[in-house]
Amino acid sequence: MSIQVISPGVLSTFQDEGRHRFQSIGVPVGGVMNQSSLRLANLLAGNPPSETVLEITLSGPRLLFEEDACIAFSGAPIHAFANDTPIPVNRPFLIQAGQTLHFRPDPRSAMARTCLAVHGGFELPAMMGSCSTDLKNRLGGYHGRALKKQDRIEIKKPLASQHRQTLLDFFNALEIYLPANLGLQKKHGIRVIKGYHWDHFTRESQARFLNDSFRITPQSERMGYRLQGPVLALQSPLQILSEPTAFGSIQVPPDGNPIILMADRQTTGGYPKIANVISADLPVLAQMLPGEHCTFSLLDLKEAQRLMLDREKKFMTLQKQLALIALQLSQCYL
Incomplete structure (x- = not known):
């Protein structure tokens, strides 16, 4: 069974959870930008939560399905259609042989990315334990x-x-309840914990970081979001060794304009880190667009961990609730 790409969209790549355990030899982790969308789209399509999805950025592709398939979207509230039939977001949908999946722009959605899952997954070779596109x-x-x-x-x-x-x-009779705090809602306030070099920044810079807003510049991409706002300064010049990077670390280069490291970040970095975005807010951050403004608020590590564990519990509960989809599909596939 195959899907023909009629047009590719702005940026459509296959992504999963990424390549872990290879940063020491210079291989980036990569993977999907929005982990919540990855997991939810897969559960709705009857897949394991880590199955590879097609990550769609801004405008989507046109895809001709040559056979029936169960699909599901999660992420930006896009307008998707199978020919002229609307496809709901965050629900499984049966697209039929000969139908073309396409998208119509919605300026009100103002969210960057959507994950498309197909039941059974895409036939792709795994490299270093992942099918993600680097x-x-x-x-x-x-x-x-x-x-x-x-x-x-x-x-x-x-x-x-x-x-x-x-x-x-x-599918028509299926009732789905999605709890809050899955990282699906649009917001501009991003919560952080102090970075390793927080105390090396001036008190004025710390206050500006937490009280002023920053604009995501057009130079932002999957590797990192470059921010423009108040210039952040160190108390004195700081020489540090390059060290492993993490998704959500906020580095400050010599020009004082922060960079948030994202999915395709480099494996090591030597700029001082003022803060780290908490895990619970990484999906929210991944949906933000160049030109938008964000603000930062400070949490302690214990609260950040509590929010992360709360989300994990909700996903585990949701996985049990949606297991009926996988069971039904297993009886209908060859």
Whole structure:
């Protein structure tokens, strides 16, 4: 079973949880920008939460499905259609053979990314334990690059056509409740904990960091969000050794303009770190667009951990509730 790419969209790449345990040899972690969207889209499509998805940035692709497939979206509240039939976000949907998946822009959504999951997953080779696309190193995903016109994407599991109506009836009757605090809502306030070098910054810079707003510049990308706002200064020049980087670390280079390290961050960095975005707010940050403003508020480590564990508990509960989808689909696929 395959999907034909009619047009690729702005940036459509395959992503999963990334390549862990290889930073020591210079391989970036990479992976999906919004972990909550990855997990939710997969659960709605009856997949394990870490299955590879197609990460769609801004405007989506046009994809012709050659056979029936169960799909699900999570992330930006996009307007998606199978031919002329609207596809709901955060629900499973049966797209039928011969239908074209396409998107219409919605200026009110103002969110950056959406994850598209297909039941059974995409047929992609794993490299270093991951199918994520590393664009800079041309590694993983679909030939190490974003989708192009006339690409053909294979799907692992074909749907038995005689079960089409059964699935349509099942999806129409399905009731889904999504709890709050999954990182799906739009907001501009980002919570942080103090970085390792917090005390090396002047008190004035610490106050400006927490009280003023920062604009995400057009130079922002999957590697890092460059911020423009009050210039942050050290108390005195600081020489530090390069050290491993983490998703959400906020580095301050010599010009005083912070950079938030994102999914495709470099493996090591030598700039002082004023703060780290808490895990619970990384999905919110990943949906922000260049030109938007964000503010930062400080939490202690204990509260950041509590928020992370609370989200994990809610995802585990949701996974149990949505297990019926995977069970129903397992009976309808070849």
